[in-house]
Amino acid sequence: MNKILRCPCGQPHYVSSSQAGQQLTCTSCGKPLTVPTLRELRDLPDAAATVSQPATSTSVWKTWRGPTMATFVALFLITGGMSLRFTLQRLNIDTSYDEETEIELGEQLFDQYGPDALSMTWEQYQTVGIGPKQRLPFMVWRTIAWHTTILASVTGTIAAICLLAALAVWYSARRAARRLQDDPRRPAVDT
Ligand SMILES: [Zn+2]
Numbered sequence: 001m002n003k004i005l006r007c008p009c010g011q012p013h014y015v016s017s018s019q020a021g022q023q024l025t026c027t028s029c030g031k032p033l034t035v036p037t038l039r040e041l042r043d044l045p046d047a048a049a050t051v052s053q054p055a056t057s058t059s060v061w062k063t064w065r066g067p068t069m070a071t072f073v074a075l076f077l078i079t080g081g082m083s084l085r086f087t088l089q090r091l092n093i094d095t096s097y098d099e100e101t102e103i104e105l106g107e108q109l110f111d112q113y114g115p116d117a118l119s120m121t122w123e124q125y126q127t128v129g130i131g132p133k134q135r136l137p138f139m140v141w142r143t144i145a146w147h148t149t150i151l152a153s154v155t156g157t158i159a160a161i162c163l164l165a166a167l168a169v170w171y172s173a174r175r176a177a178r179r180l181q182d183d184p185r186r187p188a189v190d191t
Contacts, residue, residue: 002047007033014047060176069169076162079155086152093145097138 002014011028015035024033036044061069110118 003041003044004047060173065169065173072162072166076159080159083152083156083159086148090148090152093141095142095145
């Protein structure tokens with residue numbers, strides 16, 4: 001066990017029992033300092049008891065805060081990235097195309113055809129599917145757009161919660177570091 005030997009100038013020196021009776025040179029004032037005998041050494045304060053964990057701002061991260069912060073930041077990056085992807089996907093879907101556009105286009109088409117071609121086109125439409133037979137592409141795209149919006153908002157919300165949680169952990173670490181500064185001997189464990 002290391003002991004603390006204080007020089008008359010105030011500088012502490014850490015000495016072990018193997019150094020009993022030896023001469024030291026103070027690192028602060030440069031004067032010689034004699035380490036006491038083994039018996040006297042026992043009465044000196046323990047180095048471990050007085051010098052607990054150094055009160056650094058990093059020690060507050062060595063508790064639950066480090067892993068918790070890492071988890072929230074990782075989750076934020078993952079869900080945030082997903083949300084961004086879904087948002088970009090949604091923006092790429094043109095939903096301005098609706099029933100009215102479809103009808104308009106259909107009418108334009110009918111104008112171009114004569115009666116024969118029209119009946120043929122009508123039959124084609126029936127097989128390809130207008131109405132209840134098959135969903136039209138713009139309807140399918142609208143559903144995809146809706147789903148993408150939901151996915152973007154859900155992942156975005158999770159990302160926001162993770163960001164807030166990470167900020168809360170960071171704030172708690174800052175407060176704990178400030179408490180450590182006030183009282184360095186107080187261990188970095190926590191509230
Ligand atoms: Zn000294």
